[in-house]
Amino acid sequence: MAQRYGGKYSPDGKSAQPPAKPAQSFRNAQVDPVGMRANLMFLPPAILTLLSLNDGATGLALGLVGAGLWTGGAFLLREGLKAEAAFAARKVARKPALPRKILAALLAGTGAALAAWKAEPGLLTAAIYGTATVGLHLTAFGIDPLQDKGAEGVDEFQQSRVARAVDEAEANLAAMQDAALRAQDRKVEARVEQFQAVARDLFRTVEEDPRDLTAARKYLTVYLQGARDATVKFAEIYARSRDAQALSDYLALLDDLEQNFAARTRKMLVADRADLTIEIDVLRDRLQREGVHLDQN
Numbered sequence: 358m359a360q361r362y363g364g365k366y367s368p369d370g371k372s373a374q375p376p377a378k379p380a381q382s383f384r385n386a387q388v389d390p391v392g393m394r395a396n397l398m399f400l401p402p403a404i405l406t407l408l409s410l411n412d413g414a415t416g417l418a419l420g421l422v423g424a425g426l427w428t429g430g431a432f433l434l435r436e437g438l439k440a441e442a443a444f445a446a447r448k449v450a451r452k453p454a455l456p457r458k459i460l461a462a463l464l465a466g467t468g469a470a471l472a473a474w475k476a477e478p479g480l481l482t483a484a485i486y487g488t489a490t491v492g493l494h495l496t497a498f499g500i501d502p503l504q505d506k507g508a509e510g511v512d513e514f515q516q517s518r519v520a521r522a523v524d525e526a527e528a529n530l531a532a533m534q535d536a537a538l539r540a541q542d543r544k545v546e547a548r549v550e551q552f553q554a555v556a557r558d559l560f561r562t563v564e565e566d567p568r569d570l571t572a573a574r575k576y577l578t579v580y581l582q583g584a585r586d587a588t589v590k591f592a593e594i595y596a597r598s599r600d601a602q603a604l605s606d607y608l609a610l611l612d613d614l615e616q617n618f619a620a621r622t623r624k625m626l627v628a629d630r631a632d633l634t635i636e637i638d639v640l641r642d643r644l645q646r647e648g649v650h651l652d653q654n
Contacts, residue, residue, distance in 0.1 A: 390442035391435050394497065398434055398465070402427035405472050416475050423471030430464030430494075433457045437501055444502050447564055451520060456501040466491035515567035522570060522577045523560050529581040530556060533588045540592040545604070548611050549588070555615045556581070559622045569625045576621055584614055 402424035409420025437457030444453065470487030530553050537549040559576060563569045570577075591607040594600055 390438040392438075395431070395434050395438055398431040399428065402431070402468065405468070409475065412475065419471050419475040423468040423475070425468075426464045426471070427468030430461040430468065433464065434461035434498060437461060438498070441499075441502060444506065447506070447561065451505050451516070452502045456503070458498055458501045459495070462491045462494035462498075465494050515570070519563055519567045519570050522574065523564060526556070526560060526577040526581050529585045532585045533581075536585070536588040536592040540595045542595065542604070545595075545607070548608060552584075552611050552615050552618075555618050555622075559618050559625075562622050562625050566625075572625065573621060576618060580614065580617070584610075 405420050405427065406424045409417045409424075412420065434457070437453075437460075440453045440457060466487040469490035470483040473486035474483040533549055534546075534553070537546050540546075556576075559573060563573050563577070587607065587610060591603060594603050595607075
């Protein structure tokens with residue numbers, strides 16, 4: 358039997374509704390701070406090692422030591438770029454305890470100096486090449502943050518407590534992400550990233566006002582530890598069996614967690630605004646008692 362065609366462009370057809378995108382799917386997305394330039398810093402020590410193989414015992418020793426220092430500098434550079442990105446992402450942050458990028462430049466410069474000494478023994482030549490390498494390295498990658506950011510007027514003890522709590526929470530989020538990768542499901546990875554964005558909103562709120570730590574502590578510890586353990590267990594089950602019910606239960610858990618984290622963040626922001634309103638009213642009353650009348654318009 359013939360059937361009447363009906364589709365998106367038919368006279369009485371209904372337009373297809375596109376599937377709704379998950380809210381905040383790319384919110385707070387971060388680019389990998391390491392990048393190609395930092396990875397290329399592993400190439401010079403590899404070349405130096407190959408060129409030293411036929412230079413006798415002394416040349417080989419100098420080449421291997423120089424390559425080892427250069428490689429260590431490349432690893433330090435990667436960690437320094439990650440620390441700098443974490444510093445830039447936070448409104449309130451302490452400077453890194455170890456200036457990794459500066460140390461990476463010094464190690465690269467020392468490795469270049471040894472390579473120059475191997476090719477042309479002489480203190481002046483080695484110093485010139487080493488200094489040039491340090492300068493070019495700092496020019497290309499910059500230096501580490503050397504001052505605290507947004508910490509003026511913040512109690513140092515309270516800020517240290519917040520920093521430790523946030524670092525622990527970030528470690529739990531990283532463990533969740535690693536477990537989600539083992540599940541080998543792009544939908545799960547995207548959903549975990551979405552939850553991480555909401556959780557980091559809570560982190561930033563606590564960092565801006567350390568007084569919120571008491572109210573948010575169970576979210577930064579108990580809830581995130583439970584989410585991490587649940588993600589690890591889910592990844593183990595789903596990687597073996599692709600259980601649809603396990604997937605549904607896990608996504609429902611993330612929905613509940615996300616709603617609770619978002620609600621806590623909103624509640625703390627409302628409380629902060631209420632505190633600000635009280636302080637403004639107290640200041641206005643004090644000024645009026647002293648004969649200073651503010652324009653209310």
